[in-house]
Amino acid sequence: MKSITMAGIKRTWAGVSRGLLVGIFLATAALGVHADDKQASVEVRTQQVQPNEADLQTHKHYLNKDKQEVHSPSKSKSGEVPAGASARCRDGSYSFSTHHRGTCSHHGGVGTWLQ
Known part of the structure; x- marks a missing residue:
């Protein structure tokens, strides 16, 4: 299992268009992003x-x-x-x-x- 963590999403995405942010949100939701008020993480499972x-x-x-x-x-x-x-x-x-x-x-x- 690989884990990718993104902290400070609001600061990172400042200046990005609202439409692009909605697309990113929908894509990350499809990938199984778990979010709370401080950070979001994506888990990618690979089968060897x-x-x-x-x-x-x-x-x-x-x-x-x-x-x-x-x-x-x-x-x-x-x-x-x-x-x-x-x-x-x-x-x-x-x-x-x-x-x-x-x-x-x-x-x-x-x-x-x-x-």
């Missing part, structure tokens, strides 16, 4: 596709900064891009990272972003 362990050479995992268990970079046995891979590292392994920072570290860096 899990790789098929049988197609991977290694089976290690780590906890990312969101405390989600993520498969460590691994090479594919079949040579195909594994389900859920977010990047191909320069050493030929595939990363399943959900954040760009640190992706493919210790694997030569990111060669290609897949998502």
Whole structure:
């Protein structure tokens, strides 16, 4: 789950046309914004596709900064891009990272972003 918080909305949106503000309000309502008198927040939930362990050479995992268990970079046995891979590292392994920072570290860096 990613969370985006906007504080001081009145100050931030000063000078924006009323029609645009109504459009923003309707769009944020559709996204599930929760508002009180001080701040509004938007929660975005993403579903991570899990790789098929049988197609991977290694089976290690780590906890990312969101405390989600993520498969460590691994090479594919079949040579195909594994389900859920977010990047191909320069050493030929595939990363399943959900954040760009640190992706493919210790694997030569990111060669290609897949998502």
